[in-house]
Amino acid sequence: MARRTGIPYDNINKYLRGEVENPRGDTLEALAKAIRRPLVWLRDGTEVGENDVTPSAGKLVAAAIVGRVEAGSFREIDEFDQSEQVLISVPADERFPHARMLVFDVSGDSMNDLSPRPILDGDRIVCVAYEDVAHEAVLRDRMVVVVERTRDGGQTREWSVKQVEIYQDRTEFHPRSTNPKHKPIVIYRDINADDGVKVEIIALARSIQNDLTF
Template sequence: MTEPKTRLKEARAAAGFASPTDAANAFPRDINKNTLISHENGNRPISRKAAEKYGELFGKKAGWILFGENGADDGSTPARPPPELTLLRTGLVAGRLAGTVEAGTFREVDEFDQSEAVEILLPRDEKFPNARQLVFDVGGDSLNELRPRPILSGDRLVCLAYEDVAHEVELRDGMVVVVQRTRDSGHFREWSVKQIELYNDRAEFHPRSSNPKHKPIVVHHDSEADDGVSVEIIALVRRVMNEMPGF
């Protein structure tokens, strides 16, 4: 009898993806490449929630992935096509609430926990109409002294997915970005919001904070930090929203 890791590989291959990287590139909102590799290698157990998500994406039943129920093809459903941005007639688009940005807090990556993966309606970005809009809730005080407008705990950031606009937007000093740091082969990540300072040999991502515990992230031309922590920009901040108290 095959193991869950083997059936997962078979499901991914049957859906037309030659490698975990291909699957992760097709479903960037749903699959973390390192997690899929760990599941396929057997280094990380496949939870029921993970099996349900893989089953939805690869067109197989979760029970078959976990237990081999009903055979490879019985009860299969068509694999879900790669997601696309949905434009609405009202001029609004569906933006994804990605999670919380909070400096200094590494959280275990579980892309199958959909508690925060909800869509909200946002005004269409006329300058970048085809870029995905990501929304982050702010925790902590890492930009509470940003000028001209501080970013405070409880604010909501409306951002552009950086990979969607990297070919047309040049990074400049003073831009505010969401930075992702990952460690332990991508199993833990920190999302934080920082302001860019660019130099010839490095980029610096600065907190603008009254709290001295927050330190800049310095990335030299080699993008991999010496301590094994990977750093990348995942979003450009376009707008800051907040609601008045009392409602």
């Protein structure tokens, strides 16, 4: 490993013996490449499969940072985006152990009045992919979900966080905000209605993270 990476033999031994918990610079990345394993596996003990993610003994799994949620912000969809997704380690979801974990960064104040805990600008939402859990997590009142709205023939997209309200003739996805500019998304049960906008639930919110500066 020392020959492959150029990292001194003694330094690698200190890391393997636990004498150094956090090697400097890009040492861990170089070691991970040398043994052909993901960085999160070496750093956090997280197992990353080709098609799934499974908890290690440390109860951590790898989750992809999918993108940013921001109510009212439609962005063009780049179908040819080949950029590699960033993976982070998050606690395993014991309720949905086989679901894909998705992470979204929050912009804006559309959920700053959510009870019992607001979702604030700069927060990070840890979710499970809704299509993986829809069969056992039937949509109901007060669920917090990530909603995708597409328009312009699917060329532009908005991701936003909303709270569900279900009525006999419609489902409403509500912001919980002190800012009156944010409005709910209302979906009526009318199979003939088509205004060119498609709405889909893509994730079920499970927890909120926010790192503190010091």
